[in-house]
Amino acid sequence: MKTWMGMLLAAVVGGGVALLGVNFLKDDGLPVAPGDARETGNAASRMVSSNPPPKAALAPIAIPRRPIFQRTGIVLPRPAIAKPVATVQDSEIQALLAEADRFFARGEEGQGLRLYRAAFSKAQNRKDVNLTSQVLKLLEADDNLTLWREKYIGYLVERGEGNKAFENQLSRGNSILLQGKEDKLLKAWTELSQAHRLATNEILRRRVYDIVGPMLKRNIFSLRMSPLVERYNVQSGDNLTRIAKQYQTTSDAIIRLSGLSSEVIQPRSRLRVLGGKMKIFVDKSDFLLWVTLDGRLLYQARVGLGRDNTTPEGQFSIEVRQKDPTWFRPGSDPVEPGDPRNVLGSRWLGFRDTNRVSGIGIHGTMDTDSIGRESSAGCIRMLKDDVEMIFDLVPRGTMVEISS
Template sequence: MKTIKNACMLIFCVCFLFISGGYRATFAVGIQQPVVPANPNPDQKSLLFAAKEADNVVIYRKDIIAHSAELKKGLKTDEEGFKTVKNTTIKNQEKPNLEVVHTYIKEGKKDEARNMLSEIFMNKQIPEKQNEIKELLDKLNEELIFSPSSSSDAILYTVQPGDVLAKIAKKFTTNYELIMRINGKPTTRLNIGERLKILTGKTKILVSKSDFTLTLLLNNHYVKQYRICIGKDDKTPVGIFEVKNKMKEPTWYSPQGGVFPYGHKENILGTRWIGFKDKPNLYGFGIHGTTLPESIGTAASNGCVRMVNSDVEELYDFVTQDTEIIIQ
């Protein structure tokens, strides 16, 4: 009997030591075990890392130690939760500085100044100074565009024997009226050896219905902006249009019926007509002058874009068959 008691006591002690030792090995809070590195690698970005010794992987998470088998599921979740986050901070864009523009002008870099101002103006980057910027652009373009002075948008052509303005204009895909305008020529007469400034590149027209403006661009740079009249009851269509035809002193074919030649009191087209190519359910639209200048800045037409006669005459000289017209 005594032998049985001693045997039971021995078994009880062995079990107690086994359970107690296993518990400490598995969930020792705040205790650093000597069999694994006590300090994590300082270069390790994650808060979780693994150390392997004798095929026994131990996971450290702050001051808690547990065998990997017991955190098998939790480890994946934690690792995903501690992934490195990419820096998505957007650098602040510098606000355009007009001082740079004035520096360009002082240095004689008027093309650079105009191009920079054009981008600022068209994108309304300094809305509170739109009028000031427009005035400066117009002043620069008086020389760069509307004078015989050289510019990056033009070439200087020397008149050759046998040249006529129409032939020169066709060669450079422009209008002879524009050559006359920017070179200050009152007639089409040419002199051999005469130097002519000829604008090159593509023109584009942007119509803003909300602002009642039409902006002319050359090579995507501002040339000039004009006030306009648009269609009443939102009749002016939006979209991209192509040039169909151009006419001086146009005849008006009224949508209500009737044909009225230029100069007739019923003809409201003014001195110029720039017609759009027809689209499905959109035909008969265009840009023209007006006999009603007081309507500029309002919505009063049957859908066409009206301009003051002097403005549409200037615009007419720039427009070619490949001019793109965008109404928005």
């Protein structure tokens, strides 16, 4: 009996040892160290019965495997986007900018701007240096010469920052104008005209002209005294033709601005004269024409163009100025002024013929629906009031630049 009991006890103990040995390995084959909490718990549960528990009850606790290269949910930090100063590779320029920033921090703006200008002079033609923010600050300064302002603006445009430069200029010019000071009118006009040059489409150009137009109407296209218009005292023997030539303008412009009813002038009378170099620009893509005086925006209007893109592009000059022109159609009788069939309207500004272009110019039209469309034989059409204004302003020899 003792022998049988001993054999039974040995079998039970041996089986338990075997089961414990097996369970030293996890289900995934990884060893479990003796004394591990899982090993202790599993052993205790197996000692309750000699039968192994159902597989579902084992519910092994897996030890997570750690691969050598592991993709986790942690987002690695992206490289920081460098500020303009950080893109500078030149230690000398970096030093100038750092010193300038210290001056700005102390409120010494003049010294800071001086160092910004020095940095710009060294870096303006380098592609590895981005001084956009510094140039925008330089544009805000009041003491910039026109040449430097144009360099700053050109720098921004070349780097795709033309819109920033435009908004900066528009805001700057408008703020000067809103001061309401007559001695600031010329400066405001200059700044706003610079914004117009930066404009890349009709919407932006209209934004500028919506500000400039009323200012010009009040101070130039009126009879009021204004610092934007010169006053000329007529001397004995003077005539409008001679005065107009002296100021690079036209008799018609003097008559319009001075409120004269004819070309007859009297000694000691005073005339309003707008002298300077005129230039005409036409943007075919926007059906827009504008006139500048010494680079400042003077007038702007919508136009009609040649059908099938026949209005030529390039540089031209005004050779013919004619009021109430007769229209000479090839193979047909001349069409007199005022005839509804006369497509030239009340004014004709003919371009000098070139090797590739002839018979082209700017003229009026009675067909108002043709403005903003391609419907002419190649000429530029304008509404009556617009073409008569342009005609009065521009003398012979005025350059015309047509682009698309």
